[in-house]
Amino acid sequence: MSTNRICRASLRLLLALVTVMLQTACGSIYQAGGNGTGLLPGPQPGEVKFSKYQPDNPYTQLSPGLLARTVFGMASGTGYRVEVRDLLVGPGQKTSNVSLPGPAVFEVRSGNAVITTVGKSREVRMGFAFALSEGARFAIENKADSTFIIRVHMFMAD
Numbered sequence: 001m002s003t004n005r006i007c008r009a010s011l012r013l014l015l016a017l018v019t020v021m022l023q024t025a026c027g028s029i030y031q032a033g034g035n036g037t038g039l040l041p042g043p044q045p046g047e048v049k050f051s052k053y054q055p056d057n058p059y060t061q062l063s064p065g066l067l068a069r070t071v072f073g074m075a076s077g078t079g080y081r082v083e084v085r086d087l088l089v090g091p092g093q094k095t096s097n098v099s100l101p102g103p104a105v106f107e108v109r110s111g112n113a114v115i116t117t118v119g120k121s122r123e124v125r126m127g128f129a130f131a132l133s134e135g136a137r138f139a140i141e142n143k144a145d146s147t148f149i150i151r152v153h154m155f156m157a158d
Contacts, residue, residue: 059086065093066140071151081158087140089113089148094141102156103134111148114141124150 112125
């Protein structure tokens with residue numbers, strides 16, 4: 001039993017020593033962080049080389065402050081078309097009133113915002129879903145510091 005106590009005491013001492021060493025090391029890193037090397041110098045005027053890459057399906061401006069891109073579209077063959085779009089509103093942006101070409105189901109994918117339709121405002125956040133009829137006008141106000149993304153499932157006559 002005494003050897004068991006000695007092992008426990010040794011283990012406690014070892015853990016205490018490791019804890020003190022880690023706290024000391026981490027503390028010195030945080031103290032030196034503010035006195036680091038600073039920002040790197042900017043590139044020379046002729047050194048800037050932008051990529052020529054263009055995405056296959058880029059966002060386009062639907063209205064001021066509102067970007068949209070079609071993710072999926074398919075005709076049913078029976079006179080209807082289904083289209084899925086992503087709408088994006090930047091931080092601090094407010095869109096003008098917009099309508100879509102068909103009835104739609106909206107699903108908030110990221111962020112939170114205030115959506116105004118038919119004179120009524122409602123705060124929405126990630127996971128919230130709602131529907132609007134064809135021609136219904138809406139505006140989105142993103143008061144957050146992050147981008148607001150909403151997925152729209154539209155159903156239209158072909």
